[in-house]
Amino acid sequence: MVTLQDVAREAGVSIATASWAVNDNKNVRIPESTRKKVRKVAEDLGYRQNAMARSLARGRSDLIGFVSDGVATSPFAGQVIQGAQDEAWRNGKILLIVDTHGDPSIERRACAFMLERQVEGIAYSSWVHHEVQPPCDLGNVNAVLVNCFDKRGRFPAVVPDEVQGGRTATELLIEAGHRRIAFVNDVGVSPASKGRLQGYKEALAHAGVAFDPDLVLQCRADQDGGYGVMRQVLQTQATAVFCHNDRTAMGLYDAMRERGLHVPDDLSVVGFDNQELISAHLHPALSTVGLPQYELGVLGIRTLLQYQERRTEGATKKGEGVNKPFYEPIRVVCPPVRRSSVKPIAD
Numbered sequence: 627m628v629t630l631q632d633v634a635r636e637a638g639v640s641i642a643t644a645s646w647a648v649n650d651n652k653n654v655r656i657p658e659s660t661r662k663k664v665r666k667v668a669e670d671l672g673y674r675q676n677a678m679a680r681s682l683a684r685g686r687s688d689l690i691g692f693v694s695d696g697v698a699t700s701p702f703a704g705q706v707i708q709g710a711q712d713e714a715w716r717n718g719k720i721l722l723i724v725d726t727h728g729d730p731s732i733e734r735r736a737c738a739f740m741l742e743r744q745v746e747g748i749a750y751s752s753w754v755h756h757e758v759q760p761p762c763d764l765g766n767v768n769a770v771l772v773n774c775f776d777k778r779g780r781f782p783a784v785v786p787d788e789v790q791g792g793r794t795a796t797e798l799l800i801e802a803g804h805r806r807i808a809f810v811n812d813v814g815v816s817p818a819s820k821g822r823l824q825g826y827k828e829a830l831a832h833a834g835v836a837f838d839p840d841l842v843l844q845c846r847a848d849q850d851g852g853y854g855v856m857r858q859v860l861q862t863q864a865t866a867v868f869c870h871n872d873r874t875a876m877g878l879y880d881a882m883r884e885r886g887l888h889v890p891d892d893l894s895v896v897g898f899d900n901q902e903l904i905s906a907h908l909h910p911a912l913s914t915v916g917l918p919q920y921e922l923g924v925l926g927i928r929t930l931l932q933y934q935e936r937r938t939e940g941a942t943k944k945g946e947g948v949n950k951p952f953y954e955p956i957r958v959v960c961p962p963v964r965r966s967s968v969k970p971i972a973d
Contacts, residue, residue, distance in 0.1 A: 627674075628671045628672055628673045628674075629673075630644055630645060630648070630673070632671060632673070633648065633664065633667055633668045633673050634664075636667045636671060637663055637664045637667040639660065639664060643656060643660065643664065644664050644668075646661075647660060647661040647663075647664035647665055648664060648665060648668050648673070687743065687744040687745060687746060688718060688719050688720060688746070689719065689720055689721075689722055689740075689743060689744070689745045689746060690714050690719050690720070690721050690722070690745055690746055690747055690748070690749065690927065690930065691721075691722050691724070691736070691737070691740035691745040691747070691748035691749065691767075692707065692710055692722065692723045692724070692749045692751065693724050693726060693733060693736050693737065693740075693748060693749070693750050693751070694706075694707075694723070694724070694725050694750075694751040694752065694753065695725075695726055695727065695728040695733075695751075695752050695753065696725060696727060696728065696752070696753040697725065697752070697753045697773075703753040703773075703919055704919075705919035705920040705923065706751060706753075706773065706919045706920070706922050706923040706926075707721075707923060708923060709919070709920035709923025709924040709925075709926075709927075710749060710751075710772070710923035710924070710926055710927045711923070712923075712924065713923065713924040713925075713926075713927040713928055714927050717931055719746065719927075719931075722740055722745065724736040724739075724740075730761075733761050734761060734763070737761050737763035738763065741763060741766060741767060745767065746768065746931075747767055747768035747769060747930045747931070747933065748764060748767055748768070748769050748770075748930075749769070749770050749771075749772050749926045749927060749930055750764060750769060750770070750771050750772065750774070750781075751771070751773055751774065751926070752772075752773050752774040753773065754774075754816075755774065755785055755786055755788070755816070755817050756774055756817060757775055757776070757777055757817075758771065758774040758775070759776070760776055760780070760781060765780070768930060768933045769781050769930070769933070770784065770926050770927075770929045770933060771783040771784070771926075772784050772922055772923065772926035773785060773786070773922050775817075775955050778952075779951075779952035779953045779954065780953070781953060782929045782930075782933060782953045782956065783953065783956065784922055784925045784926045784929055784955070784956045784958060785922075785955045785956070785957060785958070786818075786917055786918060786922070786957070786958055786960050787821075787957035787958060787959055787960055788818050788820070788821025788822055788824075788825065789821045789822075789824045789825040789828070790825060790957070790959060790960060791821070791822060791825060791898060791915045791917075791960030792821060792822030792823065792824060792825020792828075792829070792868075792898075793825035793826070793828050793829045794829075794915050794960060794961075794962050795822070795825070795826070795868045795896045795897075795898055795914075795915045795962075796809075796825065796826045796829035796830065796868055796896075797829050797833075797962075798896050798913055798915075798962055798964065798968055799866040799868060799894060799896055799968060800829060800830075800833045800835070802968050802969065802970040802971065803970050803972060804865050804866040804971060805833075805835050805865075806841070806862070806863065806864045806865050806866070807826075807830070807835075807841065807864060807865075807866045807867065807868060808841045808842075808843060808859050808862050808864035808867040808868070809823065809826045809841060809842050809867070809868045809870075810843050810844070810845060810852065810855055810859065810867055810868070810869045810874055810878070811823055811842060811843070811844050811870050812844070812845075812846070812870045812871075812874075813844040813845055813846055813847070813851075814846075814847070819847075819870065822870060822898065823842065826842075840862060841862050841864060843855055843858050843859065845874065847870045847871050847874050848873045848874065849873050849874070849876050849877040849880070850877060851877060852869060852874035852875060852876060852877025852878040852880075852881070853877035853878070853880050853881045854877070854881075855874075855877075855878070856877075856878055856881030856882065856885070857881075859878070859893070864893070865893065865894065866893065866894035866896070866968070867893060867894070867895055867896070868896045869895065869896065869897050869898065870898060871897060871898045871901075872897035872898065872900070872904040872905045872912060872914055873899075873904060874897070875895050875896075875897035875904075875905075875908075875912055875914075875967075876908060876912075878895060879895070879908055889910060889967050890966070890967050890968055890969035891969060894967060894968040894969050895912065895967045895968075896912075896913050896914060896915070896967065896968060897912050897913070897914035897915075898914055898915045898917075898960075899914065899915075899916070899917050900915065900916035900917065900963050906965070908967070910967050911965035911966045911967065912965055912967045913962075913964050913965045913966070913967045913968045914962075914963050914965070915960050915961065915962055916960060916961050916962075916963050918958045918959060918960055918961065921958050921959075922958055925956060925958060929956065
């Protein structure tokens with residue numbers, strides 16, 4: 627293997643000068659002609675830089691850590707990583723990805739591993755939008771939370787706009803003329819269940835439709851839950867239903883089919899998530915609202931790369947970092963996906 631010493635000897639310069647030239651260290655003034663000569667010699671000899679030495683010389687590694695509790699293996703959330711990877715690459719960075727499966731010990735080891743390799747920052751992500759307790763090591767590096775948040779606001783966070791998403795889903799039905807709209811929500815309490823309910827209420831209020839609590843039903847947010855809640859949906863005499871997610875809507879489809887009912891002739895249905903393995907392949911195809919997974923990844927890395935500047939500005943305004951800024955989550959729009967499960971009705 628060609629060494630830096632070989633390059634220096636061939637170029638007729640010191641090892642230090644060869645290192646500065648090869649690593650493009652802008653903090654050291656050497657003649658541009660020398661810099662070009664050394665780099666040409668290195669290329670001709672086939673010299674490959676030591677990444678760790680290069681990062682020490684430049685003060686940055688071009689590496690970004692991405693730690694998740696299941697995004698890398700989730701069949702529906704891989705677009706988060708794709709978006710993060712694309713944005714990192716556009717900025718000349720490479721992701722180091724570790725999926726911890728929610729294991730705190732793996733999480734700690736992953737963060738330590740990345741800090742040892744001088745990553746420029748860490749994106750910490752969850753495949754379910756919820757509050758998290760970030761690992762302590764995140765406080766030692768530029769960090770951003772993706773699809774999760776810390777209620778203390780210690781880190782920038784990029785999350786779906788659940789309220790806007792719930793509002794958009796309900797508006798798909800209101801625009802089709804429906805006024806008696808049921809909402810099948812998740813029985814669990816989460817940012818999604820609370821936000822989508824709030825959005826449902828806001829859409830009704832904006833359309834001048836009185837909110838009826840009897841139209842809000844709860845079940846486990848999966849196919850079995852949607853199947854089991856069908857009887858209650860029919861009792862509401864709703865003409866349309868907004869389901870917490872696409873899996874719940876899939877269960878509703880099954881229960882309707884058993885009763886000889888049809889979507890959308892007997893009941894218009896809107897889901898949430900746009901899990902295309904489900905929504906695009908139901909019959910009829912399900913109108914839904916998409917989770918902006920790719921955009922979450924893109925904005926997560928974009929925010930991370932801006933974090934150092936934000937932190938510096940915050941320290942200046944707050945008194946040299948004595949009081950750290952509180953970061954409000956950045957909310958990403960959840961787009962409507964119109965398919966065939968909504969039927970317009972007359973007023």
